[in-house]
Amino acid sequence: MKLRALNILLLFPLLLQAQSIYTGGSGSPASIKFPMVITSPNNKLQLKLNYKTGDGLNYSFTANSxxxxxxxxxxxxxxxxxLPTRVSRHSVRSVWKPVWGKRALVPEYYNELTLDLKTYKVIFRAYNDGIAFKYISPKKSGISDLTQFNFSGNYTAWYYNGEHANIGPEKLADCDDKRLPVMTVKVDNNSYLAIHEADxxxxxxxxxxxxxxxxxxSIASQPNDAWKVLMYGTKASELVDSHIxxxxxxxxxxxxxxSWVKPGVAVWDWRIAGAQVGGFKYDMSLPSWKRMVDFAAANNIRYLALDADWYGPEFGKESDPLKGGKVAQVxxxxxxxxxxxxxxxxxLNDVGGRQFPIEQTLKQYSDWGAAGIKYGFMSGTPAEKNERTRMITEVCAKNHLLCDFHDGPVHPYGQMRTFPNAVTREFCQAQLDGATVLEPRTxxxxxxxxxxxxxxxxxxxxxxxxxxxxxxxxxxxxxxxxAAEAARTLITFSGVTVIPDIPENYNKHPEILQFIAAQKMPWLESKTIKGEIGEYIVMARQAADKTWLIGVATNENARELDIPLSFLKKGKYHVTIIQDGDNADYHTNNESYKVSQRNVETKDIIHVNLAPGGGACIILKQ
Structure with missing residues (x-):
């Protein structure tokens, strides 16, 4: 009997996978009582709903009391x-196994409440790391979104700001304009929020x-069908690790x-053009491409990305993305x-994507054997860009093409779950694909x-x-x-990590090349060990071959950090530590670094010294 009971307990998590658990019923308007509450599975988050005739619905959000x-x-x-006419509840206890992502297994636990208001519905979901809600309305035009986020204090916030440094830190009461999500909010040292949308x-x-x-x-945009999401963490690092x-x-x-979707590192031809070494001058053509492919193959790097003008001037209306320019070399x-x-x-530039049939172009790229497309400078209103981005992603999926959207793209909203080929976007101030300097604090x-x-x-x-x-x-x-440059390649989560230099320069720094080449995806696990917004971050990821890698980066300030290894499985590890040199500084001595090696155990702590604008790279092998 004891053995049988133990087997049932061991099987219980598997029995819960993809299982919806009914936990409540419905009621007539007279039996629907307010305030109404939905809580997270761990009971630490709570959304309280109130309703008053003439005023409608309102809510309050509480975390850890x-x-x-x-x-x-x-x-x-x-x-x-x-008019509240019906309420129903159910819960899900499941596990998502992404094709690729921050980790191989993702628990999917939430409680759901659906409130029927006669003319439309509101669905609420409470996860352990946030709460979301969306409106289901049969009427799509002539409506306005009434949603508000009324913060209980004058907290500090940061916001997405296109291809520029983020807005913030800014006190909430100092904002007198429109702001774009993601909006990240520091409530206090133990409470962080973020507002975004999903699906x-x-x-x-x-x-x-x-x-x-x-x-x-409030909401300044037109109503859409997305989930509005309140992410929560007791530390900023918990927001980074969320899958909500x-x-x-x-x-x-x-x-x-x-199964054809394979994330990985890519070398890139845009920034190498003009570099000269050993009598060879790199450009964006076949001889240089071959050298880059040889280097990638020698270091288990998965891709080479060809950038603009390979089929003619990228903004030229006559540039044919199937027949123009260097197509034979491609x-x-x-x-x-x-x-x-x-x-x-x-x-593929949006001009070529519109001047020529996009479905035919993408199918031809697939028939040629291309791995993916980088789509640049999409035009249109935000709603039009969203529709076109989704269309291109779907067409790419049918043709086994990965996709990367650049130049003011629609923000990511979790579509990698629905379309795993949506591997990355330039939803940031890119370090080497923009017109302005990226500051360490950015x-x-x-x-x-x-x-x-x-x-x-x-x-x-x-x-x-x-x-x-x-x-x-x-x-x-x-x-x-x-050291910080290399660390950033790991810290920045992406399905394609595009690195911008020539082989000879990487070969001058074998330890740094080793760190980049060791980023074998998909990741088995990721953990933001510590960090603070605008200050520093310590990110650990476990590669597909079970090697653990840690990337550390700081802002303009030098700092010393202790990195506990308690997140590792018990055992002994050989560690290689690449960190800034003793006199390193991003202004004056930015290429100075030092390398050390030793054996460590999970009870140990790795101490690193970071230069201003600096970082560290750590490789842990059992």
Whole structure:
């Protein structure tokens, strides 16, 4: 009997997978009582709902007994007076196994409440790391979104700001304008929030707005069908590790095979153009591409990304993405890459994507054997861009193409769960694909703001920080150290980590190359060990071969950090530590670093010294 009981307990988590548990019924309007509460599975988060005839619905959000959002309106206008007619509840205890992501297994635990208001419905879901809600309305036009986020104090916030440094830190009451999510909020040292949206299958991406002197934010954009999400963590690092945005998206179609989706590192031809070494001058053509493929193959790097102008001037209306420019060379490099097990990405500008039939173009790229597309400079209103982005992602999925959207893309909203080929977006100030300098503090802000939305294409990982003689050389300094540059490639979550330098420069720094090449995806596990918005971050990821990698980055301030190894499984590990040199500084001595090795155990602590703008890279092998 004891053995049988033990077997049942061991099987119980498996029995819960993909299982919906009914936990409540419905009632007549007279039996529906307010306030109504929905709590997280661990009972630490609570959304309290109130209803008053004439005023409609409002809510308050509480976490760990602290109320952070109060008396905030819910609902949509233009559909008639809301009248609660039915309420139902159920719970889900499941496990999501993503094709790729931050970890191999993701618990999917939530409680759900559906409130029927006669003319529309509101669905609420409470997870352990946040609460979300969405409106289901049969009427799509002539309505307004009434949602409010009325914060209970004058907290500090940061916001997405396009291809510029994030807005913030800013006190809530100092905002007197529109703001774009992700909105990350520090309530106090033990409470952090973030506002975003998930599963934006159609409509305009969310825009927030507030008035100076207030701590209330409302919706300035048109209603859409997305989930509005309140992420929560007791530390900023917990927001980074959350999966709530992905989990609010539907799973990928069972009729689609995504086994071909392989995340990984990619070398890139845009920034190498003009570099000279040993009598060879790199450009964006076949001889250089072959050298890059050879380097990628030698270091188990999965891809080479070809950027703009390969089929003619990217903004030229006559540039044919199937017949123009260096198309013959592209055919050859795709074949050459296949012989070396290196996939080739192709750039496609929105001009070419519209001047020529997009479905035909993408199918042809697939028939050629391309691995993915980088889509640039999409035009249109935010709603139109969202619709086109989703269409292109779906067409790419049917043609076994990965996709990366650049140049002011629609924000990620967890679609990698539905379309695992949606591997990254330039939803940030990219380090080497923008026009302005990326400050150290911007990087360690973006990971707590932009990266909460999904995978980012930031183009970190230079091995030569001077970048002299490059055709597309930045007109600004690279504000990192070499150790921080390499660390950023790990810290930045992405399904394709695009590195921007030539093979010879990486070969000068074998330990740094080892760290980048060791980033074998998909990740088995990820954990943000510690960090603070705009200050620093310590990120650990376990590669597909079970090697643990840790990336550390700081802002403009030098700092010393202790990194506990208690997150590792018990045992002995050989550690390689790459950290800033004793006199390193991102302004004056940015290529100085030192390497040390030793054996450690899980009870040990690794101490690192970070230079201003610096970082550290750590490799742990059993």
């Amino acid at each position: 602290k109320t952070m959002i109060v008396n905030s309106r819910l609902g949509v206008s233009g559909v008639g007076e809301p 934006l299958s159609s409509g305009e991406p969310m825009v927030l707005q507030s008035k100076k002197g207030e701590t209330l934010f 945005i992905e989990l609010l998206n539907p799973p990928s179609s069972k009729n689609m095979d995504y 055919h050859e490099i795709i074949c050459y890459g296949k012989s070396k097990n290196v996939g080739i990405w192709l750039y 990087f360690v802000t973006s990971v707590f703001v932009n990266m909460l939305a999904g995978p980012l294409d930031m183009n970190n990982g230079l091995a030569d920080l001077n970048q002299k003689g490059r055709t597309h050389a930045p007109t600004y300094p690279t504000n990192t150290t070499l």
